[in-house]
Amino acid sequence: MTVLVTGATGHTGRHVVSDLVDAGVRVRVLVRDTAKAPEGVDVVRGDITDLGEAAEGVDAVYLLWPFFDPKGIEAAVEPLKGKKVVYLSAMSAEHGGVWGDVENAVRKVTDDWTFLRVTGLATNALGWAEQIRNGVVRGPYGQAKRSLVHERDVADMAVKALTSDHARQTNLVTGPEAITQAEQVRLIGVALGTPAVWEEQPIAEAKTELSRQMGAEFAASALGYWASLVEEPEPVSLDVVRVTGHPARAFEDWAREHFS
Ligand SMILES: NC(=O)c1ccc[n+]([C@@H]2O[C@H](COP(=O)([O-])OP(=O)(O)OC[C@H]3O[C@@H](n4cnc5c(N)ncnc54)[C@H](OP(=O)(O)O)[C@@H]3O)[C@@H](O)[C@H]2O)c1
Structure with a gap:
């Protein structure tokens, strides 16, 4: 399988990339500045609001939405139709807000979603x-x-969700x-x-x-x-230990x- 990692230069994404590579998974990253891209992976330069090229041919996506505004999310996730999407969300998504809007947009394009609500x-x-x-x-x-x-616990959760059957799960991290x-x-x-x-x-x-x-x-x-x-x-949740097998x-x- 090939996994697209967005936010690959960020705190969680960089661990998602290295853990997937260590697990033998093919990784593609979307970066704004190729000089910052991790080594040993397929690199696509672009903005997260335009995932068309980056998402082409991938099976799964680690998604974050690095804005406080959901404007543009529906168009941004359109290229993820039918793919496995693991989205770094927030506990507050249960009350809507930007994270809730992103979750809803993801739900509209795929049934294979995991929301990691931190x-x-x-x-x-x-x-x-x-x-x-x-x-x-x-x-x-x-x-x-x-x-x-x-951030390593988020990455561990994400890698588990990206590489196993983990559809339609909302985890509290x-x-x-x-x-x-x-x-x-x-x-x-x-x-x-x-x-x-x-x-x-x-x-x-x-x-x-x-x-x-x-x-x-x-x-x-x-x-x-x-x-x-x-x-x-x-709250303190047990989802990290339940999904990854190790305590938070x-x-x-x-x-x-x-x-x-
Ligand atoms: N902080 C919290 O407590 C909290 C709580 C709940 C959810 N979250 C979610 O976690 C996310 C942050 O995750 P993180 O800590 O792993 O990342 P991070 O360290 O904040 O880094 C952000 C990443 O997003 C990339 N990025 C920013 N704007 C972009 C754009 N327009 N197009 C493409 N890439 C872009 C950055 O790339 P560059 O290297 O190019 O800048 C970087 O890789 C937040 O956006 C938020 O939605 C955070």
Whole structure:
């Protein structure tokens, strides 16, 4: 079989590519910059909104949609008709939003879909790198408890779904426990050998900053979600161990791998 990997230069995609290659699967990647393409795979240069050439002749696709807006998704997935599609989604897809819209568009073009709904990726914490080196991370809702996911667990799930009979499955992909954002910062500080603490940022200031990055609507919904996680932590799912046979990787280990 041949598998097309989108987002192949990204955090999850790069592991999907190398794990598939190790498993002896033929891989094609879609990249915007061929200089960044992994070695030993078939390379197609292009944009994710135009999958026609990249999808030609492939059996399966690892799909992500790297936008906060679903505009253009229906046309983008049209070339995936009838193929196996494993989409990196989000837990919030159950309430619609961009991830829900992408799932619906995928369902319309194929019956062989898997949705990997993650709570949040641990790689989000890389955005704190500079602040952590200075010892203080400012952000809203330090007591929000998140079950962040190691990107390798997403890749393991994806490879399993891409290479076996896994049609019409929605998996909830989480870390092994929910820990506060303040604790995440502390653990990264431990990994670095430099104490790091959380400093609560006023919500209005956070809203302005986030709106600049992801748009006002998305920022408002993210803030509301984090606020809810102070009282009710993100869930912990057993889907990683059920599908891959190994437990989900701990945030502490992720921090050591990325910050020491
Ligand atoms: N962060 C979270 O907590 C969270 C939660 C739920 C779901 N997700 C999903 O996870 C996705 C990110 O996955 P990731 O961490 O593996 O990726 P990532 O590290 O964020 O990298 C994004 C990838 O997408 C590629 N890309 C971006 N725009 C593109 C375009 N217009 N055409 C073609 N390729 C494009 C990038 O290629 P270049 O090298 O060319 O930039 C890169 O390979 C998000 O888009 C989101 O939908 C994230």
